Amino acid sequence: MAPGVGGAITGAAAGKFFSWLLESERARPPRVFVSFDFDNDQQLKHLLIGQTKRQNLPFSVVDGSLKEAAPEPRWKEAALKEIRRCDVVVVLVGRYTYKAPGVLAEIAMARSEGKPVVQLIGSRSLGYTRVKGAGKVLAWTQDNLTKLFGND
Template sequence: MKKRVFISFDFDNNLSLKNLLVGQAKNPDSPFEISDWSLKEAAPEWDWMYKAEQKIKCSDIVVVIAGTYTYCASGVKKEIALARKHDKKVVQIKPIGTNPIRVYDAGVMYDWTWENLKKLLS
């Protein structure tokens, strides 16, 4: 059974990276699946938090895409807090050749390689 992944990312700066991870989940040998659960519409914070919490609760793991400004993205911090509240494993991945600041309480940071994804998400 494939792991259900919730992606936490800096919407303003890393949407293309999120889309890349969604694409990788479609590989035939992918051990994980991603329902595109990004909240696309602007919503009051209480509504956004409720929807994010429901989606995180249905996931097996939260993957934080660590970009240049992810460490200070307020939505990412809130999603991590929700993941911790529901005892979900949280890991960070960073694009090869980058050195982003680690997101607080978001778990170990790994290089974003196909091999690492398969190991982390199997």
């Protein structure tokens, strides 16, 4: 075999393997990290998770939230680990989300990891304030969820 030809053949095989790997990654449903005001909006998180279980939505929600209050270093480490595993971070926007320290920390982690962040309006009736740095604000509708997380 001529010098360099083996490398070209190996390179082509590796290219096929990596393109297959990338295609299989795209085929899995996107993983979504949900950020919310732990003290005021746990019901919004439960509603979103319930909606994903009841309907055939093209994404999976990672419930990385701690079930109880925890010391700051512990929840930050746990949140960062889950954010790294996810494809997108969704901020559920309630009345006080814009000033919730945990949400602001999770947004900063997502930004530092290069993860896209989007806001879903959890309740218009209570009023809400956009969360600074948390990306586009969308109404919480099945169409918007499908557009955001669809695997098209």
